[in-house]
Amino acid sequence: MIDEAADGARRRHYGSFYGLTPAPESLAIVMGNCQAESLRITLEGDDLATVRIPAVHELTSDDLPHLERLLPRVSLLVTQPIRDGYHDLPLGGAEMIARLPRGARHAIVPTIRHTALYPAHVIVRDHSRPLADPPIVVYHDLRELARAAGTPVRVDTEAIRAIAARSSDELRRRESLHGAIPVSDLVDPPRFDTMRTINHPGNPVFSALAVRVRESVGLAPVAADPGRPLLDSVHAPRDLEVIETWGLDDAPTDHWVVDGEVIPRDTVLSAHREWYREHPETVSFAVRRHAETLRMMQS
Known part of the structure; x- marks a missing residue:
């Protein structure tokens, strides 16, 4: 049974993705797991508008029309490595890159996992x-x-x-x-401000990665300051x-x-x-x- 209140809150959270709020004519999206949203936040700038989208493992077939509606506006796709046919949906990194509009740029970022601080x-x-x-x-x-x-x-x-x-x-x-x-x-040498758990990086990692992503696609090598700790739910x-x-x-x-x-x-x-x-x-x-x-x- 669908929790309508929770579903409504989720749709408002991803308002531009679901068409509840206007999306920029030219935009960037970041596809991946829970790390993707933190990277999106640090990528945002005067020269790059971004749209928040659900984590890839949360996307369903009902979400595909919303993704298709955004794709013609995507000027930059940043994606973690995602296998083709992920969850029987065309969400793989190569599949997404192939559907970008002409002239759009893309960058691949790794899924970050490191066990130096939490070896067990x-x-x-x-x-x-x-x-x-x-x-x-x-x-x-x-x-x-x-x-x-x-x-x-x-x-x-x-x-x-x-x-x-x-x-x-x-x-x-x-x-x-x-x-x-x-x-x-x-993430080397290990520090607790860089990894909160084995797969929850801290702000220094996202900021540095955002600079590298932007530089790789010809944008100013800067990172947005989110003003708060990112991916901070679990320590x-x-x-x-x-x-x-x-x-x-x-x-x-x-x-x-x-x-x-x-x-x-x-x-x-x-x-x-x-x-x-x-x-x-x-x-x-x-x-x-x-x-x-x-x-x-x-x-």
Whole structure:
């Protein structure tokens, strides 16, 4: 059943996309996951009007006419690597670029994920079947998953450095594979102001990436100041071992911050333990999927 109030609020939030408010004659859109909107905000300027659109995983077939209505006005498309036929819709990066009007520019940016500061955290996804997320936060702690599987592990300096190096290598590999504007240097060396979770970059990353995107398409190399923290809804705990490994001055924390609410780590772990007992198939899948990282934690 459709929540009409929520649907109405969503449409107002994306007013120009849904035609509720006028759209510029020449505009830029950014397609991707939750990172896309933060990048759009920092790209905006006197020389570049942008339109907010839903994250790609939220788009449905009902949204396609609205996207088609905007496309003739798009002068710049910025997209993360999105596979053709995503969710059985023509939303792939190559598909979108092919439909741009003549003279429109485009840029590819990587999906930013880095584990240097949160080496035990993973998001468990299986493209072959839907998997539910655990309660409170979507981030699994591999230490807890391993414990649930009967093979406890630990995180020490050697593991932290090895996991970070592997994460950097993977980010650089994906940058090269997709011809994306590089960001790997922006999260190295690790700092908490650059990554709030494994996939929620902070303002310094978005600002620097916006400058690079604009420069790549011939615009002034500047970034808009949003006047607030971007992608700020979730902050992960900060482990002492991580702080000591990277020589950071930050104090350790033993809580999550979710939509402004401080939630003790133990509260999250307790909820996840109960959830794992109810979803043993996810535990088995996660342990297999992240076997290499778990091996690093055992050495």
